[in-house]
Amino acid sequence: MDPVDANPPHDAAGIAADAHAAAPLLNCLLREVAEPVGRAADGVHRLKASGRLLRVRGTRRPTGPEVLTAGTWHPLTHTELVKIAAEELRAVTGLSNSELPAEMLDSREAVAALLTARTHTPTPQDPYRRSEQSLITGHPHHPAPKARGGGPAAGWLPYAPEAYAHFPLTLLGVREDTVVEDGDTTALDTLGTAPPGYRLLPAHPWQLALVGGEAADAFTDGRLVRLGRTDGRVWPTAAIRTVCVPGRSSAGSRDADLFLKFSLDVRITNDVRRLWRHDLLKLRRTDRAVTEAFVDLPGAWLSDRGYRTADFAFEELAVLVRDGLDGHVAPGTTPFLAAAFTEGTDAFPGNPLAGAADPQAWWEAYLRAVVPPALGAFHRHGVVLEAHLQNTVVACDTSGTPVRAVYRDAEGVKLLPDVTREAGWERLVYCLCVNNLLEIAAAVTEHHPGVDLWTAVRRQLGRHGEVPEVADLLDSPTLPGKANLLLRWTGADGADARYLPLPNPIRRSG
CATH class of the missing domain: 1.10.510.40 (Transferase(Phosphotransferase); domain 1)
Incomplete structure (x- = not known):
């Protein structure tokens, strides 16, 4: 096999996507299943199970991966690197896994989509928003940091922080007798108006498109009603499912006075990012402990004030209310x-x-x-x-x-x-x-x-x-x-x- 001939990237965006996606995967391989060979400056590592030699350039974000084959160094595309990683992991663990290689490939395709989208989207002027939406490479030691669940880019790109997304939230009314909440959720009621007998429940549009079962049935029997969208737009932070609700801050024009965190039934890095019941039930105890700790500590803590959801879709439709930055950073x-x-x-x-x-x-x-x-x-x-x-x-x-x-x-x-x-x-x-x-x-x-x-x-x-x-x-x-x-x-x-x-x-x- 000559790796150069296998599925090469033909354009600048493809080459950049390969580089962004390969760096964290290489970091994982070199940390977890390889050992250095010779001088550090040479960048050569031996995969422990197979004995294959890989060569890279750079250290923090390695680039230009090559494999030694028949005495010659051959460049690797991201696809070929994934294949080598899967072979090595099977040899190391004795286990097969078809899901993770697909996630690695999905992560690379997501990076390509993000890079393309950024060329057509103005860079945010607010430096804080720009920082939250800057993570093109993402977690530097995860094999698939930008995987988005394997779906088409059209389904997730409108909500991607790395594409400088901003969008309105969907507003739902949840029947009062089905509401479950704990802590201070009053900020949610400022986002719109619920009809008599209902409470306001904002929803992330991407998550709402993913839910089914009883949550979907609730629209038919009246436990849920659609109330349109928020007048203003929110923007996603680096966490993807956590959004900033813009507003003027007393410290200036910074638009971050409230954050909302939603469930998202998509695997992002290691976990499906749902607001799990067991975490929500202990939320107030945990947040009180941290808030009390920061009374006599330097720095600050953004309190997770409370959550609201529906008893028939406790995790799927949960929304968590978090402090904004106003009052936590100095003018x-x-x-x-x-x-x-x-x-x-x-x-x-x-x-x-x-x-x-x-x-x-x-x-x-x-x-x-x-x-x-x-x-x-x-x-x-x-x-x-x-x-x-x-x-x-x-x-x-x-x-x-x-x-x-x-x-x-x-x-x-x-x-x-x-x-x-x-x-x-x-x-x-x-x-x-x-x-x-x-x-x-x-x-x-x-x-x-x-x-x-x-x-x-x-x-x-x-x-x-x-x-x-x-x-x-x-x-x-x-x-x-x-x-x-x-x-x-x-x-x-x-x-x-x-x-x-x-x-x-x-x-x-x-």
Whole structure:
């Protein structure tokens, strides 16, 4: 087989889509089922089960994959890379899986559709919205970060943040005797007017097109009625099923004073993104614990105030009400999704990390913003924040320097002693150190070579000597890296993390 001849991309968009889709898949392969060979600069890795040699260029987002065949290096298209990955995973695990390769291919096709759509859509002027909608590559260590359920692009593209989507919500009336709600949901009633005997229930148009069964029957028997659409448009955040409801902020013209999170019966990365009953039932307890913790912590928390749904479609039609940014970031500062800092300037124009005049000071300011609230919540309050890049919003001053972290998403929070302190610490280290700090550090190096990364991290962590686990973190040779490729191949539950040891650059020498 000559890989060059197999399904090559013929246009610039196809070549770019291959590169965007291959990078996270290569990161997974090299982390989970391969080992380096020879000098790091050569980029050669051996797949452990088959012994095949792969060669890549770059480290943070590897490109140009090649396989050694009959003594010659042959370039790989994304399709060929998926085939090699599937063969290797079958050999490693002894299991077959037809679903994941299809998701990998779907992810690449989704990237191609997104890149094409962006060429025809104006870039948002609001820098915060631009950051939330910038993640073309997505999760850097997931084999199919942009998969959208395998459906045609026409079904999901109108709701894709990466395509700069904005759209009205569908408004439903749900009969009062079937309403289930908890917490403060009053904000939902400002979106429209329900007829007598009904309560307002906004719905995500994509999710509404997916639901069936009793939810669909409810339109026939009157438990649900259609009330049209919202007057204004919402825009999707990086989470896809969470949308920002625009509104003027007292801090300026920033259009983010309310977020709504919906169910979405589509697999995005590891999970079908439904608002599951068990998570909703514990939502208020979890959110109260985090809200109370942030009373004496730096940074801020976006409260998941409450939810509303229908008893006959509890999960399918649920909507969660979340604080907006108003009141959580100071006037004169600009919020950015932290994950956007790791994107290139083509995907995220105006990236304050790329434009930092003093990158060392920027990095140290970032650490001051994101580390203390996460460690304080854990040690003083038993709250394990899911402090990864997509749950971290960073407010920056007029120079683009980070000044405050805002965390979000009670669904991903764990509380002690619901989980053991040991398990909670491992999860926090993965989210905060591996998923967040290591990724931002790599982006800092890419934009500004020569920044002293790890001395600054050790210094920041050393200020938290009251947390007993910090000393072990500074002395540990490894960090826990989530094995998303093996997790998906073996069909494990997305919340059932599986970790592999990664070299710890934070470790103190000597």
